[in-house]
Amino acid sequence: MATKRVGARTLRFGEPPAVQSWAAVVGKREGEGPLGNRFDRIHRDTLLGEKSWEKAESRMQSEALTLALEKAGVESDDVDVIYAGDLMNQCIATSFGMRSFGRPLIGLYGACSTMAEGLMSASMAIDGGFADTAAALTSSHFASAERQYRTPLEYGAQRTPTAQWTATASGAALLHAKLSGGRSSEPRVTYALPGRIVDLGIKDANNMGAAMAPAAADTLLALFRDTGTTPADYDLVVTGDLGVVGFDLLRALLKREGVEPGVSMNDCGLLLFDREREDVHAGASGCGCSAAVLCAMLLPELERGRLKRIVFAGTGALLSPTSSMQGESIPGICHAVVIEAGEGAGAQC
Amino acid sequence: MATKRVGARTLRFGEPPAVQSWAAVVGKREGEGPLGNRFDRIHRDTLLGEKSWEKAESRMQSEALTLALEKAGVESDDVDVIYAGDLMNQCIATSFGMRSFGRPLIGLYGACSTMAEGLMSASMAIDGGFADTAAALTSSHFASAERQYRTPLEYGAQRTPTAQWTATASGAALLHAKLSGGRSSEPRVTYALPGRIVDLGIKDANNMGAAMAPAAADTLLALFRDTGTTPADYDLVVTGDLGVVGFDLLRALLKREGVEPGVSMNDCGLLLFDREREDVHAGASGCGCSAAVLCAMLLPELERGRLKRIVFAGTGALLSPTSSMQGESIPGICHAVVIEAGEGAGAQC
Numbered sequence: 236m237a238t239k240r241v242g243a244r245t246l247r248f249g250e251p252p253a254v255q256s257w258a259a260v261v262g263k264r265e266g267e268g269p270l271g272n273r274f275d276r277i278h279r280d281t282l283l284g285e286k287s288w289e290k291a292e293s294r295m296q297s298e299a300l301t302l303a304l305e306k307a308g309v310e311s312d313d314v315d316v317i318y319a320g321d322l323m324n325q326c327i328a329t330s331f332g333m334r335s336f337g338r339p340l341i342g343l344y345g346a347c348s349t350m351a352e353g354l355m356s357a358s359m360a361i362d363g364g365f366a367d368t369a370a371a372l373t374s375s376h377f378a379s380a381e382r383q384y385r386t387p388l389e390y391g392a393q394r395t396p397t398a399q400w401t402a403t404a405s406g407a408a409l410l411h412a413k414l415s416g417g418r419s420s421e422p423r424v425t426y427a428l429p430g431r432i433v434d435l436g437i438k439d440a441n442n443m444g445a446a447m448a449p450a451a452a453d454t455l456l457a458l459f460r461d462t463g464t465t466p467a468d469y470d471l472v473v474t475g476d477l478g479v480v481g482f483d484l485l486r487a488l489l490k491r492e493g494v495e496p497g498v499s500m501n502d503c504g505l506l507l508f509d510r511e512r513e514d515v516h517a518g519a520s521g522c523g524c525s526a527a528v529l530c531a532m533l534l535p536e537l538e539r540g541r542l543k544r545i546v547f548a549g550t551g552a553l554l555s556p557t558s559s560m561q562g563e564s565i566p567g568i569c570h571a572v573v574i575e576a577g578e579g580a581g582a583q584c
Numbered sequence: 585m586a587t588k589r590v591g592a593r594t595l596r597f598g599e600p601p602a603v604q605s606w607a608a609v610v611g612k613r614e615g616e617g618p619l620g621n622r623f624d625r626i627h628r629d630t631l632l633g634e635k636s637w638e639k640a641e642s643r644m645q646s647e648a649l650t651l652a653l654e655k656a657g658v659e660s661d662d663v664d665v666i667y668a669g670d671l672m673n674q675c676i677a678t679s680f681g682m683r684s685f686g687r688p689l690i691g692l693y694g695a696c697s698t699m700a701e702g703l704m705s706a707s708m709a710i711d712g713g714f715a716d717t718a719a720a721l722t723s724s725h726f727a728s729a730e731r732q733y734r735t736p737l738e739y740g741a742q743r744t745p746t747a748q749w750t751a752t753a754s755g756a757a758l759l760h761a762k763l764s765g766g767r768s769s770e771p772r773v774t775y776a777l778p779g780r781i782v783d784l785g786i787k788d789a790n791n792m793g794a795a796m797a798p799a800a801a802d803t804l805l806a807l808f809r810d811t812g813t814t815p816a817d818y819d820l821v822v823t824g825d826l827g828v829v830g831f832d833l834l835r836a837l838l839k840r841e842g843v844e845p846g847v848s849m850n851d852c853g854l855l856l857f858d859r860e861r862e863d864v865h866a867g868a869s870g871c872g873c874s875a876a877v878l879c880a881m882l883l884p885e886l887e888r889g890r891l892k893r894i895v896f897a898g899t900g901a902l903l904s905p906t907s908s909m910q911g912e913s914i915p916g917i918c919h920a921v922v923i924e925a926g927e928g929a930g931a932q933c
Contacts, residue, residue: 289907320691323904324674325903326902330781334781334915339779340779341705342692342693342701343691344674344675344691352691363588363713363714364712365588365589365595430689431686431689432682432683432686553674553675553676554676554679555672558638558679561639563676568691
């Protein structure tokens with residue numbers, strides 16, 4: 236079998252799987268942000284007509300996958316496997332959101348790195364010959380996350396400047412084997428790098444960007460080394476949700492290792508909201524943040540050919556309220572995928 | 585590329601990955617059960633010398649992987665990827681247990697189906713060409729699970745007859761590409777089937793066996809259909825942790841579909857404890873239950889050639905206390921792998 240690895244840790248897909256469709260469903264605040272006109276659906280009702288925020292989050296996942304399937308003209312019965320997960324205890328947004336689809340589900344837990352973890356896993360399943368069509372999706376919801384991780388919203392607790400705002404959002408991507416046809420403009424997943432846990436001892440659960448930045452640096456440095464690239468070789472190197480504090484730290488960490496971050500780097504946590512206008516402190520976070528930015532902005536720009544080659548590096552803080560209350564620090568993880576424009580990208584613009 | 589699928593949903597590994605080593609670490613009660621002399625390590629101290637049950641559970645995972653690595657003579661740096669997850673909120677047993685290994689980690693969430701999900705995923709990574717060596721592991725801890733899912737132990741809450749006893753246990757398996765050498769007696773993963781969510785509306789969180797049985801039936805029926813086999817074609821068809829109530833239901837469901845369960849069926853939740861002697865009600869449960877039974881009993885029996893071919897079907901109840909309190913039913917899932925004895929199995933007995 237041809238090797239599918241490059242260097243120490245990077246996976247190289249022999250027949251890069253293509254992303255045939257995608258969809259992003261978000262809440263009101265996200266819809267009023269800089270990417271507002273790019274989302275597939277914006278819900279002004281935080282509950283989406285459901286009886287709880289948790290059920291609303293499940294519904295967002297279900298809607299995102301349904302929209303992605305509709306766009307591709309694919310029946311849900313033709314999805315061989317779904318990779319999904321979320322931030323809720325026991326990943327209930329996924330279990331209840333995916334329940335009605337009746338398709339094989341491989342549940343993931345990667346905190347806010349889940350979308351990248353899912354894209355990587357779905358690409359491995361397809362390029363490994365185990366699936367023709369696979370979905371990757373995730374979600375987060377501001378109110379369900381606050382209730383679970385912090386204090387009831389009714390307390391009106393003060394937020395620190397390093398805190399981030401959990402996105403109310405879900406993003407779903409549908410991948411298939413390129414050999415099975417599709418548009419020549421479909422973006423393709425060419426490389427992936429599964430992250431390892433990095434924990435430099437940050438204990439402040441209101442500063443998750445700082446806790447995740449070392450993991451992002453570890454993953455990006457490994458990817459650049461394995462593939463002989465630098466940030467300048469990509470139109471965009473985008474992390475999941477480091478926010479302004481973590482993103483600055485990441486840039487400093489890369490510089491310390493002799494890698495010039497340059498102008499192509501950005502962070503989904505800085506792209507989702509306008510920090511000048513919205514009171515979101517250090518930026519956006521949550522599984523849904525990077526998933527929605529990917530599906531509303533990055534994949535469309537790749538299809539249009541305005542982006543040719545990007546690194547999408549999902550970042551996750553693997554803490555729980557219990558681990559924090561027991562005095563533990565915050566382990567970080569970062570999974571990365573390289574996505575490139577299809578040869579026919581931009582032809583239809 | 586040669587197809588790696590059989591029938592509607594079954595994955596067939598082209599070069600079946602081999603399980604080169606395994607280890608099971610358990611608590612006192614598990615050590616006093618029928619499998620007591622088969623575990624690698626039995627801890628009489630529920631805390632394992634740690635300050636909390638959660639940290640003790642992390643330590644069990646870390647010990648199980650360390651023991652499996654030692655048995656195989658493999659350095660942790662040579663593990664390409666770890667697939668792991670657990671029952672704790674945000675899977676902290678895994679995040680903190682795996683932190684010190686510094687290896688790529690793909691976090692899973694499958695509740696008590698995690699060991700089967702991990703074996704399947706690790707086999708896909710290896711047979712897909714993405715890893716030479718991969719680990720699959722999980723854990724559960726009676727006290728950390730009770731605290732999180734039910735009531736503080738100090739309340740002394742009454743348990744219903746259908747309730748199961750969460751195993752304090754961790755199991756780790758180390759897989760590698762068969763082409764990379766190893767003993768001819770190593771068990772091999774030949775087929776896998778990713779489960780789908782099945783939810784028939786059971787709402788009693790003290791009867792998870794009943795909630796999971798329909799998912800187990802769905803997966804096993806699909807596997808039998810796709811591969812043209814029946815339970816009689818296997819030395820053992822073993823579910824994860826249905827317990828006595830769920831296991832009886834599964835047998836009834838199979839019969840209703842014209843499949844004779846026969847004598848080769850069993851359940852890890854019935855193998856771990858002696859229900860006559862121990863007050864464990866319907867049997868054992870928890871991610872660690874099937875993982876420990878696999879690593880203490882099933883894989884060794886395959887290596888010795890006393891078992892030739894088994895189905896290991898992990899069963900998961902995808903509920904959370906929040907979903908139950910919000911009136912939701914319990915979605916079940918079941919991932920299955922077929923494991924066969926190596927051609928040299930039993931030679932050294």
